[in-house]
Amino acid sequence: SQQGEEDPQALSIQEGENATMNCSYKTSINNLQWYRQNSGRGLVHLILIRSNEREKHSGRLRVTLDTSKKSSSLLITASRAADTASYFCATDHWGAQKLVFGQGTRLTINP
């Protein structure tokens, strides 16, 4: 299976702290995307990083990509209770139309 791996599977931190989630994949990518999903809801696109990029920022989000290690990380700074959700990485592989989703990290922000 091409499905990527994410760790940790679950993360619980205090409001205000930073949260870091990691994603690893197996084959070369065109780009990697991060999504958020609140319980029982659809996906919200957070950020896309292309294979020739190493770091990208969007508000309190920072994404890094290391193609040599086939890994990416998502950092959420100054977390808020509203950040509580599941976070998924998804890889877009060369030659394939489809996204392959990682297993996800369930993030809980405690007030």
Next chain:
Amino acid sequence: GAVVSQHPSWVICKSGTSVKIECRSLDFQATTMFWYRQFPKQSLMLMATSNEGSKATYEQGVEKDKFLINHASLTLSTLTVTSAHPEDSSFYICSARGLAGGIEQYFGPGTRLTVT
């Protein structure tokens, strides 16, 4: 921004019946639509890729005769779960890729199917 809708948002049906789920791109034309399935506390698993006007490409292990996909227009794809069983109960999510072949996919809000 690009919006994808799904209808219905939830449905309960009896075992043995068929259920149709619609996925529409509201403000753009989508040459390619994707159907995913998500079990509780699990990730999204791609079921099939559909291109407008052609047959869907199913992922390994997905029964094409059970999950019928039709992508008849550039703004509508449908997934029909035929002869539904309780194990088909799941969250079904569609996504769409734009006409220009852009790399972004836009996701619908999902449909929760419960088969009793």
